[in-house]
Structure formats: structure tokens, C-alpha cells
Amino acid sequence: MTLKRPKRIITIVIIILTITGYNFIRKDFQKAESTIYFNATIITLEDGLPTAEAMLVEKGIIKAIGTSKEILSLKNSHTKAIDLKGQTIMPGFIDSHTHVALSAFLENMVDLSGFKHKTSKEVWDYLKAQALTKKPGEWIVGKGIDPVLVEDLVSPNLVFLDSLVPNNPLVLISQSLHTYWVNSKTLKKVGIDNFTKNPSESSFYEKDSLGNLTGLIAEQKAFLPILAVLQKDVITPKSLMNATTKVLKAYAKNGNTTIVSAGITINDAKPLRLYEFLATENPKFINQLLAAVGILPKRVPYPRHFIYIRQDKDFLLPKKPIDNDFYSILGVKFWYDGSPYTGSMYLNVPYLNTDFNKNSLRIPINSRGKALIKKDDLKNLFINYTKEGWQIAVHAQGDVANQDVIDAFAEANNEVDVTKFRNRLEHCVLLPESSFDKIEALNIVPNFHVNHLYYYGKALDDKIIGTERANIILPVGEAQKRHLKYALHADQPMFESKPFRLIQTAVERLTKEGDTLGFNQRISVLEGLKAMTINAAWQIHKEDKLGTLKKGKYADFVVLDKNPLKIPTHDLENIKILKVFINGNEILN
Numbered sequence: 200m201t202l203k204r205p206k207r208i209i210t211i212v213i214i215i216l217t218i219t220g221y222n223f224i225r226k227d228f229q230k231a232e233s234t235i236y237f238n239a240t241i242i243t244l245e246d247g248l249p250t251a252e253a254m255l256v257e258k259g260i261i262k263a264i265g266t267s268k269e270i271l272s273l274k275n276s277h278t279k280a281i282d283l284k285g286q287t288i289m290p291g292f293i294d295s296h297t298h299v300a301l302s303a304f305l306e307n308m309v310d311l312s313g314f315k316h317k318t319s320k321e322v323w324d325y326l327k328a329q330a331l332t333k334k335p336g337e338w339i340v341g342k343g344i345d346p347v348l349v350e351d352l353v354s355p356n357l358v359f360l361d362s363l364v365p366n367n368p369l370v371l372i373s374q375s376l377h378t379y380w381v382n383s384k385t386l387k388k389v390g391i392d393n394f395t396k397n398p399s400e401s402s403f404y405e406k407d408s409l410g411n412l413t414g415l416i417a418e419q420k421a422f423l424p425i426l427a428v429l430q431k432d433v434i435t436p437k438s439l440m441n442a443t444t445k446v447l448k449a450y451a452k453n454g455n456t457t458i459v460s461a462g463i464t465i466n467d468a469k470p471l472r473l474y475e476f477l478a479t480e481n482p483k484f485i486n487q488l489l490a491a492v493g494i495l496p497k498r499v500p501y502p503r504h505f506i507y508i509r510q511d512k513d514f515l516l517p518k519k520p521i522d523n524d525f526y527s528i529l530g531v532k533f534w535y536d537g538s539p540y541t542g543s544m545y546l547n548v549p550y551l552n553t554d555f556n557k558n559s560l561r562i563p564i565n566s567r568g569k570a571l572i573k574k575d576d577l578k579n580l581f582i583n584y585t586k587e588g589w590q591i592a593v594h595a596q597g598d599v600a601n602q603d604v605i606d607a608f609a610e611a612n613n614e615v616d617v618t619k620f621r622n623r624l625e626h627c628v629l630l631p632e633s634s635f636d637k638i639e640a641l642n643i644v645p646n647f648h649v650n651h652l653y654y655y656g657k658a659l660d661d662k663i664i665g666t667e668r669a670n671i672i673l674p675v676g677e678a679q680k681r682h683l684k685y686a687l688h689a690d691q692p693m694f695e696s697k698p699f700r701l702i703q704t705a706v707e708r709l710t711k712e713g714d715t716l717g718f719n720q721r722i723s724v725l726e727g728l729k730a731m732t733i734n735a736a737w738q739i740h741k742e743d744k745l746g747t748l749k750k751g752k753y754a755d756f757v758v759l760d761k762n763p764l765k766i767p768t769h770d771l772e773n774i775k776i777l778k779v780f781i782n783g784n785e786i787l788n
């Protein structure tokens with residue numbers, strides 16, 4: 200008896216400690232209580248009830264929506280009521296094509312972009328000043344090199360970069376992310392010399408007429424050895440994790456309640472585990488344990504996150520698609536061509552033979568770009584992934600690229616039914632109007648990279664592809680006319696994910712210099728709002744749960760300082776996102 204008792208007490212104490220510890224670790228962020236938002240202008244984007252004044256939100260779901268009087272009558276002692284004093288509410292934006300991993304990767308780099316600097320002198324002076332703040336030997340990594348937005352910027356060569364940054368390994372990344380520059384210190388450190396083999400014809404270490412490296416590296420494959428060293432020395436897993444939470448918060452602050460990573464290019468599943476942990480509704484115990492001891496970050500409300508895996512990383516795909524409303528892997532992403540600003544957009548008629556193309560963009564004379572995958576291989580891969588149940592998204596900018604991809608889908612469709620997947624065509628810069636019949640028949644959905652028009656429209660017109668083609672870029676109006684569920688995207692980090700900038704461009708069709716391109720392709724503001732909400736939800740097969748404000752859907756919404764449907768279109772991009780709610784929870788400021 201006397202021996203048994205203390206034993207029992209110890210057992211009970213252990214059980215109590217275990218339960219307390221378990222509950223402590225299981226503790227998640229505070230969820231919003233039952234709330235009525237009233238006295239608002241609610242743009243529901245539902246055709247049946249286009250506007251409302253109030254809604255009741257419970258456990259992340261819209262329980263009722265209607266007039267303030269109707270909804271306030273549902274109030275009980277547990278309901279909070281928030282008077283929005285006439286502010287505008289609309290569904291949260293869905294960024295249907297972005298790159299979280301890349302954005303996090305670039306987050307802490309020296310910003311040399313045309314959004315920050317106007318002249319090449321400004322760019323290089325800034326880089327030089329930044330280099331002086333570093334210890335000799337410390338890495339310097341710069342992003343945003345852009346000879347289009349910074350008009351007098353010419354591609355730097357090795358001698359120039361060595362003179363600018365003599366004591367540190369230097370890596371510069373272009374705004375389009377297709378071109379890289381390094382100095383001699385970096386070449387030596389990574390072990391690249393005049394005899395290093397080029398990975399392919401389109402991805403190479405550029406050499407001058409004497410066979411010496413110029414410091415320019417074209418396309419991702421040739422950059423991989425440098426990337427590997429960067430990941431060991433400077434862009435470490437810990438720094439990337441911190442950058443990821445920063446980047447996710449920034450998406451939300453810009454009004455995005457859902458984001459879609461269009462082509463993850465990572466080598467192992469660890470970042471996916473982080474994304475899942477930050478987005479999911481029900482975190483795994485092991486991950487909460489890791490967060491409790493500081494290995495994973497603390498959870499706060501973050502956007503929903505859906506993912507396409509880049510085709511050559513398809514070992515990251517689960518065995519089969521898993522349906523989830525907060526986080527899931529949706530399918531596979533292909534790159535069929537490259538960027539208009541590197542000569543890798545695949546065209547029917549060559550780029551213009553201008554000095555700008557030749558000297559600043561380094562596009563060879565008579566170049567038409569080319570496909571990164573054989574069309575036949577593409578078709579076969581489409582068939583395989585379709586059989587496995589995956590949705591497919593394909594990067595296609597040039598007219599030939601778009602046509603080839605659509606044809607490959609058509610050929611695949613002879614063997615397997617591709618139509619139910621809502622497969623996606625990404626960017627669609629020169630999507631030919633003649634291909635829309637096929638797009639419709641195959642239930643392919645275009646996703647337009649519409650900021651090309653605003654930021655680069657003038658350069659495309661004057662110097663890169665010429666007026667005739669610049670006037671038919673991004674046929675958003677044609678997609679609207681056919682009632683396709685097209686979306687708009689910023690392709691962050693190429694452009695910051697700002698929904699109203701995209702909508703304004705699609706509505707006005709104005710370049711930043713004020714010229715009109717493709718006047719007939721304009722859409723209305725309402726259509727623009729739908730493109731970035733309900734259409735984008737449809738593209739990811741979530742239109743029943745996201746994208747409009749309706750009873751039974753998730754309470755993902757934004758509060759705006761102005762009603763986008765009631766202001767002049769040139770003010771759209773100045774609308775302020777005052778508050779952002781995801782699953783009923785307000786994103787912390």
C-alpha cells in the first residue's frame with residue numbers, strides 16, 4: 200500500500216503534464232468570434248445578389264448576407280457587430296499565378312530594378328555603394344537588372360563588373376529572371392571557366408569572339424551551379440523561412456486572400472512543408488512541436504496557398520491529388536518558351552532588328568526564340584499527367600508557343616479527355632485570336648500577364664516586336680467576349696502582386712507612357728474584379744467555396760477605402776486595402 204501510492208501519484212502527474220504540454224503545443228492562433236459586418240457597400244460579385252450591406256460570419260463561413268437590417272436581426276449575445284461606416288467590402292483577391300519561393304529567394308537582395316532606379320548610373324552607383332558596406336569576400340546578390348525600364352542600361356561585362364565589385368563575389372539577376380551576370384570572383388568560387396560545358400543551346404555561359412567568358416549566363420540550367428553555392432553560403436534555409444513569412448504577409452496586405460504558386464522549382468519537400476504549415480487550417484502536431492521550439496515560425500493567418508510543381512520536379516507530387524480548401528498541390532507547370540525581353544519568347548516572325556534588341560537585350564539578328572520542350576514530348580507528358588489526374592499549366596508567351604501548346608492539348612485530347620481539368624495557358628502575350636475556338640473546345644483557360652502592357656508596352660511597340668504585334672498583345676477582351684474564365688496575374692516577383700494595377704491595365708489598355716495598345720481589348724472594371732476573384736477561383740476548381748461573397752462560402756474578403764465601381768478608372772490603382780480577412784480572421788498588421 201505505502202509503496203503503491205506515490206507511484207500512482209507520479210503516473211497521474213505525468214499524465215497531467217503530458218496533456219498540458221500537448222494542449223500547449225497544439226495551441227493555434229486565436230480564431231475570430233461570430234461577427235456581423237454592417238453598414239458597408241458589399242460588392243458580392245454574385246450575379247443573383249450583386250450588392251449587399253451586411254454579412255454574418257461564423258467560424259470562417261458567411262452565414263448570411265443581405266441588408267443591414269436583415270443581418271442585424273440575427274444578432275445574439277455572442278455576436279460582435281462592426282459598423283463599417285459605408286466602406287466597401289469585396290471578395291479577397293486570388294493571385295492565380297505567382298512565385299512564393301522565388302519571391303522569398305529575392306526578398307533580401309539588393310534592388311537594382313527599374314522600379315527603383317531611372318538611369319544606369321543610378322543602378323551602378325547604388326550597387327557600388329552597397330558593395331562598400333560588405334566585408335571583402337562576402338556575397339553580393341542583386342536583383343531586377345532591366346534594360347527595358349532603365350533605358351540606357353547595357354548588359355554589363357566581366358571587366359566592368361570586376362571594376363565595380365573587385366573584392367566580393369557578385370551575382371546579378373535580371374528582372375525577367377532569365378539572365379544572370381557574375382564577376383570573376385564568383386566564376387572562380389563556383390569553378391566555371393572558359394572550358395565549362397554549356398548545359399544546352401538555350402542555357403549557356405556567354406563567350407566573346409576570343410572564347411572568353413563575358414560574365415553573362417543565359418537561362419536557369421546554366422545558373423544552377425551558382426545557385427547551389429548561394430544556397431549554402433547566403434540564402435540559407437533559415438533566412439528563406441523568415442523571408443517566406445514576410446512575403447506571405449505582403450501578399451495579404453496587397454489584398455490577396457489566396458495565392459497560387461505557378462511552378463515550384465525547389466529540390467526537396469521542406470519548403471512545401473513550411474507552406475502547408477503556414478496555410479493549413481489543421482496543422483500537424485509534429486509541425487506545431489517544431490514551431491513551439493522555434494524551428495518553424497509561429498502561425499498567424501496567412502493566405503490560402505495552392506501549388507503547381509514544375510514538371511522536372513514532379514517527384515514532389517503526392518501519389519494523387521488531395522482536395523483541401525487551404526493548401527494543396529493542384530498539378531504540374533511547364534515552361535514552353537521564355538521571356539520577350541531575352542529573345543526567348545517563341546515567335547512566328549523574328550524580333551525586330553533594332554540596336555536595342557541587339558545591344559541591350561542581346562537578341563541575335565533574325566531570332567524567333569524557340570521552344571524549350573519538343574512539342575511531341577509535351578503532348579506525351581500531357582497524356583501521362585492527365586491519366587494521373589493532374590491539372591496542367593503551361594507558360595506560353597509567343598504566338599507560336601501558344602499555338603503549339605494548344606495543339607499539343609488537342610493531340611493529347613485524342614487519347615485522354617483533357618477538357619475537365621480546366622488546363623491553363625499562362626501569360627498569353629501573343630495568344631492569336633484565331634486559336635480561341637480551339638481553346639474553348641478544349642476548355643483551356645487563359646491567364647494574362649497584363650502588366651507587360653503597362654510597363655513594357657512602349658518598348659515592345661517601338662523596339663522589340665513592333666506596332667502591329669504590340670497592338671494585339673494580351674487579348675483579354677476576346678476572352679471576355681467568349682465568356683472564358685480568364686484571370687490576370689502579376690507573376691511576382693516580376694511585378695509586385697497588386698490586383699488593382701492589373702485591373703486598371705486591363706480596363707484602360709494604357710502603357711505607363713500613356714499610349715493605348717489594343718483599344719478593342721478593353722474590359723469593364725466589374726469584369727476585371729471578376730477575373731481576379733471568381734474566375735481565378737474557377738481556374739483552381741474552388742468556385743463553389745471562394746471568389747464571391749455568398750452564404751456558405753468562406754469569409755475571405757477585403758475592406759477598401761473606395762468603391763472600385765464608382766471611381767474614375769485611372770484612380771483604381773490608388774485604392775487602399777484597409778483590412779484583409781481570410782477564413783473570417785483578420786490578417787495582423
Ligand SMILES: [Zn+2]
Nearest residue numbers: 296298461690
Ligand atoms: Zn510565372
